[in-house]
Amino acid sequence: MPLRDGHWAYLVAFQDVFTRVIVGWALEDNMRSTLVIKALQKAIDRKPLPKGLIVHSDGGVNTLQRILDGYCKNINLSKV
Template sequence: MDGPDEIWCTDITEHPTREGRIYCAAVVDLFSRKVVGWSIDDNMRTELVVDALGMAILRRQPELQSTILHSDHGSQFTSWAFGRRLVDAGLVPSMGSIGDCYDNSLVESFWGTMQLELFDSRAWKTRAELAAAIFEWIECWYNPLRRHSSIGMLSPADFEAAHAPPDHDH
């Protein structure tokens, strides 16, 4: 992989609170491990993944037909609304073989890290409390600071900065 926005992976996870479950969808860039889009809700309806994808598209503005989005065969990812959002943004859909956990291993690894570092850190009282913690964990810790062995012990943000094309405006 030569740079960001070539392959994105997406999936959903869930975690209980005393108030009920919370669901989180994330879009992760395979190049840098950066979470480029995410969404939280109290249900797993299609809007959850469409909103995460929408955030990724707004933040990254990928070139038409240049970004592959890999997902599993979950109903949210095979829905008409999700497919329409992919087509409208010019993304190329990719779905792994049914039941092959390795196809989406990057995002599964991300969920495992979130489970250990955030979800299991304490009992969560409310959905709002956990949603705020997810926001802080992704935006204030994981993307800017958390180092990864697979990208030279850099954070996702630092890895992308180190591999950014030279600025030709100066």
């Protein structure tokens, strides 16, 4: 999202699609992989992961998707 000073802010949010509640989010001035990981980690820290949890991504930037794929694999999450 554009800011008044001409800079940009980038928001990543994870939503529980059953309750429609945002369970994790992160906001930064860049779109690096750490932004996605921070948002997912906030969601995970909020409450225990239910068995069979699936992370769905909109397919954004390819590099970020590869990093998210690897992170999900490391913590045993399915990603589609």
